[in-house]
Every structure is written in structure tokens, then in C-alpha cells.
Amino acid sequence: MPHPILYSFRRCPYAMRARMALLVAGIEVELREVVLRDRPEHMLEISPKGTVPVLLLEDGTVIEESMDIMQWALDESYFVGDWQQLVDGNDGDFKHHLDRYKYNNRYENPLSPEEHRSQVVTFLEGYNTRLAQTSFLCGHDVTIADYALSPFVRQFANTDRAWFDHLELPHLHGWLNAMLESETFRNCMVKHPQWKDGDTPVFFG
Numbered sequence: 001m002p003h004p005i006l007y008s009f010r011r012c013p014y015a016m017r018a019r020m021a022l023l024v025a026g027i028e029v030e031l032r033e034v035v036l037r038d039r040p041e042h043m044l045e046i047s048p049k050g051t052v053p054v055l056l057l058e059d060g061t062v063i064e065e066s067m068d069i070m071q072w073a074l075d076e077s078y079f080v081g082d083w084q085q086l087v088d089g090n091d092g093d094f095k096h097h098l099d100r101y102k103y104n105n106r107y108e109n110p111l112s113p114e115e116h117r118s119q120v121v122t123f124l125e126g127y128n129t130r131l132a133q134t135s136f137l138c139g140h141d142v143t144i145a146d147y148a149l150s151p152f153v154r155q156f157a158n159t160d161r162a163w164f165d166h167l168e169l170p171h172l173h174g175w176l177n178a179m180l181e182s183e184t185f186r187n188c189m190v191k192h193p194q195w196k197d198g199d200t201p202v203f204f205g
């Protein structure tokens, strides 16, 4: 029985959100773990832009944006409130400042890492305010927003964990811990060796 094929990279936050959505939806895929400096030819053939995640459906459709994979996988009950606005902010300014905080010397004329870090904190304060009212970003139940944003908040937190832990953002800390300790997140982070053409398929989901 053929399965959709997911090209993925374990530590990529975009791939994490896609894997979580597939897990939550109970969709089993063949997982092909990619090393970004050694991307498989077949992946580049079906998606020349070369980023992960990429999902190839049984009918030949290629879905090559993480949010499109999430939207394909999840049912409408996960689309609640202003999730799209949160994702736009995350994939836009949040990610911009996260990258320049974490990898400051890779960019020409960036602000200092601390200045980029405080721009990210502005977002986190907004999340903390929401999470003071409800357990999840868009209400009392987990939605696409929580799965889409948590891998990026995790990346920010892990850049300097001690500094992050001292921020006065208790609701955000609680939410991030809950997301990272969830079965969904832990299952999405199971390690797989690099996929090579001819390997026995590895199934995920």
C-alpha cells in the first residue's frame, strides 16, 4: 500500500510543525530524513527550491510549504481564532529576529544579538498575555497555532536556556513545557538515520 512521502529534517522547526500535524491527524507517511548539505536528488526533482519539509502525495501532488502540509492534514476543528495572524507574525518578524539573535554573525549589518532578542521577547509577551487567559494560544484547546509556533519558541528558548528561564513569562513557560512534553512532540522528535535511495522504507505516524 503506497504512502505519502515526507522529506524531513529532525531539527528543522518547519518540519517539526508538519510532522506534528501529520501525527495529530493520524496520517502515516514514509519518512525520509534529509541532511540539508546532501539533499536527495528525488527531493530536488519534485521540489527544486530545496527546503524541507516536502510532502509527496500518492497522486503525485507535491506540498512544499510547512503550513500547506498542516492545512492539508488537519481537520477544521484545529483552525480557530486568529491563528493565521499568529503564523504570519511567527514566520515573518519573529523568525527574522530569531535568526539574527541566534546566528548574528551570518548577517550583514544586523542589530546586536540582544536587540534582536528583545524584539522576539515582544512577541513572547503577547503570547504570555493570551496564555494567561486560556491554556493554548487560540483558546482552551490546542490548535494549529500551537503546533505551528511552538517549534520556533523552543528554538529561541534553547539558544540561551538559562536566560529564557528567567524571563517573567510564567504562562508562556508553562505552555512551552506542556507542548514539548506532549506525546505528539516527543513522537515527532524520534531520531531516524539519513535516508538513502534504496533503503527499506521507514514509516512515521
Ligand SMILES: N[C@@H](CCC(=O)N[C@@H](CS)C(=O)NCC(=O)O)C(=O)O
Pocket (backbone or CB within 6 Å): 009, 011, 012, 013, 014, 015, 036, 050, 051, 052, 053, 064, 065, 066, 067
Ligand atoms: N517556508 C518554508 C521554509 C522551510 C525552510 O526554510 N526549511 C529549512 C530548514 S529549517 C531549509 O530547508 N533550509 C534549506 C535551505 O534553505 O537551503 C516552509 O514553511 O516549509
